[in-house]
Amino acid sequence: HWVYNWSNPKCNGKLPPGSMGFPIIGETIQFFTPHALYDIPPFIINRIVRYGSVFRTSLVGRKVVVSTDPEINYQIFQQEGKSFLIWYTESFIEILGQQSMLKYHGMVHKYLKNLILHLVGPENLKAKLLHEMDESTRRHLHSWANNNSNANTVDIKEATSNMIFEYFAKKLISYEESKNSRRLRDNYNAFIDGLISFPINIPGTAYHACLQGRKSAVKVIREILKERKASKNRDDSDFLDYLLEEVKKEDTILSEEIAVDMAFVLLFATYETTSAAITLAVKFISDHPQVLAQLTKEHEAILKCRESDDSEITWQEYKSMTFTHMVINETVRLANIVPGIFRKVVKDVEMKGFTIPAGWVVMAVPSVLHLNPDVYENPLLFNPWRWEGKELHAGSKTFMAFGGGVRLCVGADFAKLQMAIFLHYLVIFYVLFFYKEPLVSGFKTHQLIYCGYEFL
Numbered sequence: 001h002w003v004y005n006w007s008n009p010k011c012n013g014k015l016p017p018g019s020m021g022f023p024i025i026g027e028t029i030q031f032f033t034p035h036a037l038y039d040i041p042p043f044i045i046n047r048i049v050r051y052g053s054v055f056r057t058s059l060v061g062r063k064v065v066v067s068t069d070p071e072i073n074y075q076i077f078q079q080e081g082k083s084f085l086i087w088y089t090e091s092f093i094e095i096l097g098q099q100s101m102l103k104y105h106g107m108v109h110k111y112l113k114n115l116i117l118h119l120v121g122p123e124n125l126k127a128k129l130l131h132e133m134d135e136s137t138r139r140h141l142h143s144w145a146n147n148n149s150n151a152n153t154v155d156i157k158e159a160t161s162n163m164i165f166e167y168f169a170k171k172l173i174s175y176e177e178s179k180n181s182r183r184l185r186d187n188y189n190a191f192i193d194g195l196i197s198f199p200i201n202i203p204g205t206a207y208h209a210c211l212q213g214r215k216s217a218v219k220v221i222r223e224i225l226k227e228r229k230a231s232k233n234r235d236d237s238d239f240l241d242y243l244l245e246e247v248k249k250e251d252t253i254l255s256e257e258i259a260v261d262m263a264f265v266l267l268f269a270t271y272e273t274t275s276a277a278i279t280l281a282v283k284f285i286s287d288h289p290q291v292l293a294q295l296t297k298e299h300e301a302i303l304k305c306r307e308s309d310d311s312e313i314t315w316q317e318y319k320s321m322t323f324t325h326m327v328i329n330e331t332v333r334l335a336n337i338v339p340g341i342f343r344k345v346v347k348d349v350e351m352k353g354f355t356i357p358a359g360w361v362v363m364a365v366p367s368v369l370h371l372n373p374d375v376y377e378n379p380l381l382f383n384p385w386r387w388e389g390k391e392l393h394a395g396s397k398t399f400m401a402f403g404g405g406v407r408l409c410v411g412a413d414f415a416k417l418q419m420a421i422f423l424h425y426l427v428i429f430y431v432l433f434f435y436k437e438p439l440v441s442g443f444k445t446h447q448l449i450y451c452g453y454e455f456l
Ligand code: HEM
Pocket: 086, 101, 102, 113, 116, 120, 266, 269, 270, 271, 273, 274, 277, 332, 337, 338, 341, 342, 400, 401, 402, 403, 404, 406, 407, 408, 409, 410, 411, 412, 414, 415
């Protein structure tokens, strides 16, 4: 009777088709079958073939509806806070922090998001960050070219992670690895190594190492916060100063604990995702010389209109990089950096003739949408021209690399700006100007780039 109930969950309507798998473990083992990162997981493909675009299953002890339907996914984003709430597993919340903004909804979420936009929103990008990211990117690209220690090889993933980490840790908490004995970067490395792991917290497991990494990183941020409260009259204020000013306000809901978890999550969300996107962009571009040629044309035209070759990128120039933005969109479409987006159902929902009961979890799978031949012709081809004349700066029913609705990625503009600046200098340094022997193998050179992604 119990097994029957497990396989046929109660529902006040018609459940999507599918199987709940074995009692307790459900279909968790099949779900975690290894696959190439930027492919659609075989678990999903097999079930789409068998059941269609919406199906039920059971994963990590949860009743789940997987949706690969653009309409349903769009509705899920639109009904955030009403019928659906953002959801992560208990173990993920433990890793990201009990006070992380990811567990807040409604007005509190809106308030926290606005605090972050103060740092990475379009106004600050235009006024401050563009200039600083420009300087940091140039400096790092130069240093790679001048570094002869590693047999002319640059691991793009690691090098761009370091670049973004260095820059953003300074913006957030004025942390500089070279001047600090605390080794925040090592703590984040330990944290990221075990991020996707089975949640068994005993010494020796990846999950345990991840929690230890988080603990040490948070300890460093807390110490900085403590020092900051004791110090007065700082010349160069950072995001932590801004948060501490908020904490002092009488009517605020921001606590020091939320501020610490926010700084922790933001640093991770920024450097890990953006460096992955840049790495893949380099790989895709070096595999497609016609894309490089068009990019070169665009950036050469920008240079020609400048008074000096040494000038920084201006906001107008950034906005004029239409083809570069097409390359960025095409990269994140194929990269599917966030493989699944999860929401908890708070009240029974009717969709496309099915009922999704309250208490279930819905998982939207961006890769199915982004690699759907009905939506994107020849979807596995890296073809930036497919974005010609299309909206490039927002999520849509057919493009959810940065999510959608009120939970749309708050750092999307930051990530795109950093990618555009990187591509600009990559092209002008290595194709047009200073280094006649380009850095990337696909850019016709004997020098080799190891992208850091072995699956490629
Ligand atoms: C290529 C780079 C990036 C990709 C592909 C990406 C992707 C995403 C996606 C898909 C979501 C939605 C998750 C959901 O709905 O459950 C999201 C949310 C979020 N992202 Fe990003 N992201 C990127 C860069 C960044 C950066 C640079 C930052 C930091 C400034 C950032 C901070 C966040 C935060 C804080 C959220 C939660 C927003 C909320 O709950 O309202 N992301 N990101």
